[in-house]
Structure formats: C-alpha cells, structure tokens
Amino acid sequence: MAYDYQPYPYVAPPGLKETEPRHAVAIVGAGPIGLAMAIDLALRGIKSVVLDDNNVVSVGSRAICWSKRTLEIFDRLGVGDQMMEKGVTWKIGRQFHGDEHVFTFDLLPEEGHLYPAFINLQQYYVEEYLVDRAREFPDLIDIRFLNKVLNHDDRGDHVVLTVETPDGEYALEAEWYIACDGAGSATRERMGLSFEGQTFEEQFLIADIKMEQSPFGDEKVPERWFWFDPPFHSGKSALLHMQPDNVYRIDLQLDVDADGKEEAREENVIPRIKAIVGDKPFELDWVSVYKFRCIKLDRFVHNRVLFVGDSAHVVSPFGARGGNGGIQDVDNLGWKLAAVLQGNADDRLIETYNEERSHGSAENILNSSRATNFMTPKTPIEALFRSEALKLAKDQPFAQKMLNSGRLSLPCSLEGMALQTPGAAQIAPGRALVDAPLSGDAGDTWLLHEVQGDFTLVGFGDVMLPDVPGIRRIGINTRAEYPCFTAKHNHAMRRYGSPKAYLFRPDAHVCAVFDMPTKEEIIHARARALGAELEEAE
Amino acid sequence: MSVMQDRLSPDQDEFYSTLIAAHEGLSSEESQAMNARLILLMANRIGDLGVLSDIIEAARGYN
Numbered sequence: 001m002a003y004d005y006q007p008y009p010y011v012a013p014p015g016l017k018e019t020e021p022r023h024a025v026a027i028v029g030a031g032p033i034g035l036a037m038a039i040d041l042a043l044r045g046i047k048s049v050v051l052d053d054n055n056v057v058s059v060g061s062r063a064i065c066w067s068k069r070t071l072e073i074f075d076r077l078g079v080g081d082q083m084m085e086k087g088v089t090w091k092i093g094r095q096f097h098g099d100e101h102v103f104t105f106d107l108l109p110e111e112g113h114l115y116p117a118f119i120n121l122q123q124y125y126v127e128e129y130l131v132d133r134a135r136e137f138p139d140l141i142d143i144r145f146l147n148k149v150l151n152h153d154d155r156g157d158h159v160v161l162t163v164e165t166p167d168g169e170y171a172l173e174a175e176w177y178i179a180c181d182g183a184g185s186a187t188r189e190r191m192g193l194s195f196e197g198q199t200f201e202e203q204f205l206i207a208d209i210k211m212e213q214s215p216f217g218d219e220k221v222p223e224r225w226f227w228f229d230p231p232f233h234s235g236k237s238a239l240l241h242m243q244p245d246n247v248y249r250i251d252l253q254l255d256v257d258a259d260g261k262e263e264a265r266e267e268n269v270i271p272r273i274k275a276i277v278g279d280k281p282f283e284l285d286w287v288s289v290y291k292f293r294c295i296k297l298d299r300f301v302h303n304r305v306l307f308v309g310d311s312a313h314v315v316s317p318f319g320a321r322g323g324n325g326g327i328q329d330v331d332n333l334g335w336k337l338a339a340v341l342q343g344n345a346d347d348r349l350i351e352t353y354n355e356e357r358s359h360g361s362a363e364n365i366l367n368s369s370r371a372t373n374f375m376t377p378k379t380p381i382e383a384l385f386r387s388e389a390l391k392l393a394k395d396q397p398f399a400q401k402m403l404n405s406g407r408l409s410l411p412c413s414l415e416g417m418a419l420q421t422p423g424a425a426q427i428a429p430g431r432a433l434v435d436a437p438l439s440g441d442a443g444d445t446w447l448l449h450e451v452q453g454d455f456t457l458v459g460f461g462d463v464m465l466p467d468v469p470g471i472r473r474i475g476i477n478t479r480a481e482y483p484c485f486t487a488k489h490n491h492a493m494r495r496y497g498s499p500k501a502y503l504f505r506p507d508a509h510v511c512a513v514f515d516m517p518t519k520e521e522i523i524h525a526r527a528r529a530l531g532a533e534l535e536e537a538e
Numbered sequence: 539m540s541v542m543q544d545r546l547s548p549d550q551d552e553f554y555s556t557l558i559a560a561h562e563g564l565s566s567e568e569s570q571a572m573n574a575r576l577i578l579l580m581a582n583r584i585g586d587l588g589v590l591s592d593i594i595e596a597a598r599g600y601n
Contacts (some may be wrong), residue, residue: 370551373558381561381569385554391600398544402554 002210002245002285003124007055008131010146015163015170023049024341026161026174028149028187031058032123033309033326034180035130035143039077040334042140043453046341049172050134050141051163053148057127060208060286064120064243065320069411069432070327071115072508076452078136079129080115087119088242090222095403097390099231103400107408112491113435114446118320118408120222120243152177152187152305159304176337177305180326185311191302197295198369200316202376203254204290205263209273210247211282215240226405228375228390232275237375239405240276247285250276251317253376260289292316292372294365300329301354308333313361318371318406321364328412329357335506339530349531352419360412367407374404414509418534421525425513426497433508436492438476438485445485447492450474452508455526457517460487461498466519471503471526505529540596 014020025041027034030052038048066074066083074080091107107117134141150169151162159177163170179187188195216223222242230238236253243249252272254263262268264287273282296313300306309326333353339345377383392399414420415430423429436447451458456472459465465473465482475484476492487493496502503512503525512525527533546553561569581590 367551370555373555379561380566381564382558385558388600389554395541396544398542398546398550401544401547402550404551404554407551 002208002247003122005056005059005124008143008145010055010166011144012167013144013147013163013165013170013172015172016165016167020172022158023047023172023174025049025176025178025337026051026159026172027178027180028052028161029180029182029309029311030054030127030131030143030145031180031182031309032063032126032130032323033330034178035127035134036074036077036327036330037178037180037308037334038134038141038143039130039137040330041338042134042137043077044334044338044342045140046338047140048142048178049174050143051147051149051161051172052143052145055145057131058123060288062123063126063320063323064122064241064249065324066119066121066126067320067324067409068113068115068117069409070324071119072433072435072448072452073327073331075115075448077130078133079126082129083119083121083126084115086125086244087121088222088244089116089119090224090242091117092221093224093226093405095393095405096225096227096230097393098229100394102390102393103403112437112489114437114448115435120241120249122243122247123323125244149181149186151190154302154304157304175304175341178333179305179307179311180309181311183310183314185307187305188297188307188311191305193297193302195295195297197293197365199291199293200372200376201256202291203256203258203260203263204292205250205252205254205269205272205287206290207250207252207269207273207287208243208247208285209250209277209282210245210285211277211280212246213280214242215248215277215280216242228386228403228405230276233272237405238276248277248282254289258289264289294369294372296358296361296365299354300357300361301350306333306337306350306353312357313365315364315368316372317368318375319364319368319409320406321368321409324409325361325364328360329353331507332357332360345530345532348534352417352531352534356412356414356417356419359414359417363412364409367409371404371406419505419511419529419531420509421512421528423513425500425502425510426495427502427510427513429510429512431510433504433510434495436495437488438492439488440483440485444488448508450483450485451504452506454506455529456504457501457522458496458504459499459501460493460496461500463499463501463514463516465501466517466522468519468522468526471522503529540592542593542596 025048027050093105095103148164153160161172225240227238239251241249300312308329315321336349389402411432413431420429459475473482501514501517505511511529
C-alpha cells in the first residue's frame, strides 16, 4: 500500500471498572464524519466520547474528492491548510467520446476565493489529520479505539450503550447518540430502519494505481478525464483522476452480469489498466468492485439518536456528494446540538437538522442518480439520446452542458426553510457564505475566517450595525466602532451588494438580511434561527 | 453548421431526465412515434419557419 498504516493505541476505558458519569455526546464511528463531529463540538466547548470498533484509519480507496464548501468547513475545524498542502488541486475536466475529445470544463471560473472548487486527497490522510486535530482537545474529546458498540437503548432523555473492548464489555450513558457508523450502520440495523432506494445494476471496478509518470501529458496540470464509450473499454464509461503521492483513481463500468470477484483479480485488472495508461510502469494499490446505491433514511433524527453522514444517506460517487454531504451534515448539526446542550435552544432545533439535511441529501441523491443514469443508459432510446447529445456536444454549448459525468457538489441552499427570516438580497437567506478576500488592520484575511463559527452580522458598505450581545459584528468598506475591513478588488461588495447587512448562522448560512437593521430585528432573527418560532413538537 | 445559443441552462439535467422518463415503458416503435409527436409539437411552439429551417439543417449536418 502507498500509505503506512499506524495502529492507534487501545486504552482500557474507565467504564470497565466503574460506572462512568453520563456523557453529553457519544459519537459512534471515528471516520471523517465522526471525527469532524467531535472537533466541531469541542470548538464549541462540548465534550464527546468517540467509539470505534477499529484502530486504523480508512483502509483502501474511498472518498477522494473534497469540495470547496467542505474545505471551508475543514478550515474552521483546523485542518484546511494541511489538506490543501497535501491535496491535489485540479480544475480541468476533459470529457471524451470514443477517442474524440468532446468538451473541457474549468472549475475555477472566478477569482477571489481562499479554497478551490475541489481537491483530491485520499480519505486515510483526511482521517489522520482529523485524529491529530482531535487529540489537541484532550479534555473535550475522548477517542476510544477498539470499542465496539454492541447495543444501544434510547431511554427518552439519554441513551445507554453496551460497548465491547479487548478487556470485556461495559455500559456507557450519553444524552445524545450520534451514529457516524457509515453506509452499513449497525445502529440503523439494530433500530430496523428501512434503508431502501435505487440500486444501480451496473458494477464498477475501482482501482488506485501508483504511477510515477503522469498519464495527462503535462505533469504540472492534474486533470480529470472521463470517457463515454472509450476505445479501450467499448460501450462503457471510464474515469481517471489524480491523487497525491502519484496515485491515480480509475473507475471502470463493468457489465451488469460481470463476476465481481473474478474482475477484481490482479491478472484481470492489469490488462484493463494497461489499456488506459499504456506502457507506463505502475503498481496496483487497491482494487474493488462496487454497485452503487442512492438511498436515504426517511428521518435523520430519532429522538436521542441522530444519523450523520453515510449512516443517513448514500449516493453513487459521481459528483462527489458522499463525504462532502456528510461534512455538511456535521456543519449543520454541530452548532445546533451545542445550542441545545448549553440551554440556548430546545430540542426542536435538532428537528431542523432533519429538515435541512434531508433536503440537502435529497438534492445530492437527485444529482448523483441523474449522473449515473446518463453514464449507464438502460434502454436503446436512452442510449440513442445520449449518443446524439454527445455528437451535438462537439460544438453546441447546450449539449456540452448536458453531458453528465457528475454534477460537482455545490453548497446546499436552505432557502425558504423555517430558521431563515425571509428577505431579498444577492445572497438570499438560506444560502451558504460566498467567500471573498478582505484586508484589515491585522493584514489580509478572508470573509470566511471572519464569519464562520458564531452568529455574525456583516455590514457591506454604508450600513450601521447595532450592538447585540453574543453577535459578532464586522463592517466592510466602512468605518465603525467594530472591526472593519476593505473588500479587496471589490469582490465582497460585488458578491453581496451594498448597502446591505447579512446575519450569518454559525454554519455560515445566511439567516437574515437587512437594509438598515435595528437591534430588535436582529434579536428576532437570531431567535428564529435558534428555533424560537418553530411549532411545538407533537 | 450553426452554433446555437444555450437556452436550456441551468435546467438541462431536469429536462433530460424528464425526456428520458417520458419514454419509460414504451416499445421502440412507440418511442419513435413519441419523438415524432414531440418534434411536431415543439415546431408549433417555435412557430418561426426560418428558425425551424435552421434547426433542421443543423441536425442534418451531424450525420
């Protein structure tokens, strides 16, 4: 393997000897989602215990594509720089039909953002960085490796977990149980929750190869290549993507009735890869055969048990919406759960996690199903429409946009949902922050760094912001008693419009907009964002 | 061959999946007939003979 797996130490938990005091939060699963959840809560002063049945980071080839919004969230969690440093930033995607190059897209059409549209980075690196970061909160995050949750029982205001360790079993209580235990979630199985949806018949061979020479020609420019009906793999689709350490991801669509085990054998995989990369020497790092599913739970909130990430929803990989969707779940839940635990909101706010992220996940499922459908036509008429769209795509811009090898994940919009105060602005209430470069007394910064994490009121241009306890204020292109910044190259002013004030939630979604905000309006909008106007739970 | 302005964006995926769904369950003859009706209905909606001639010519050009 290209990655050197170091097992994390197991430490006998105190619960084996004596009853542990009730924990605020138990997080089940120390994958990227569980770890990000623990760090998000720790940054808000909330303690958690993280339980994982394993003791190494993700084995093999899993999530690789991290979107701009995810990187912005990781920035807030404290691992954004590390990910950028190690990750491969790519922006050019080429699509081929047969041996013809049909269309190239550029993911970065706009200047003035801290993070790029996407980076590629193996999941094991992301988990390593998150474990290291989590360990910077020894008083708040208690990670327990080789602690397998065997059972859980929701007692109304807390959950009792039965945990197995190498030294025997113990019981643990937590006010909230967050299931970050992945697509095969044992929590979900124990609760007998239906998890059904579209399963695609086609199988895909996923391989990671290590190869010193670049297949893209110019090594300095990492790209994403996608083939509809490639000459080396007739009638199917193929994807080639670059990761750090000269590792390349290859996805090959197989026959519906292909024998997965047989296809994954090295002697069968090697010729398929040679057909793509030619005579360049390479080593196989990882091979597996998958069928993709697009499924979500009906509800992500079941009283004190909350589903986050793949345990709540799975998608096909085209469009990079699995891991990225999960990180947005974390971003949405963290501040809400902290507000409830700290007495600033009641349980109804947790229900809005269900509403908002169910919506986000449905959007991801819609997009990834459409991409998978486009890539794998089921009937002759579908195949006909696709092949003619590919022909037209040689010069017709509308047809170029129709080619769908994955619509890249954009931040989910929460427009029109209950926590947002309705209003009109360039960035409508519900939408996620759009970054922009700023300069201030302490040097250059980014809107993202000034806004994320807490309720923040931002005034663009000539608009005075009243002082409301607990709400951070910043001004842009103005002078005031609170911190003020200049919009570099005017990006911030162009993106937000002025004069205008925006109230951001702690997850950097806009929750209210104002022309001239009063103190009362701001207090009201924040209360609404904390769930004060939601109907009483049934 | 004339390059035409993109008027579908950003709804191209929604349109494409609606179109494919409309063919679901049809035999290949039924699909062909459905396509013929679609073209006639769309022609009537466009209603401009000059535009229609350009489109026909463009479509022929890809053979």
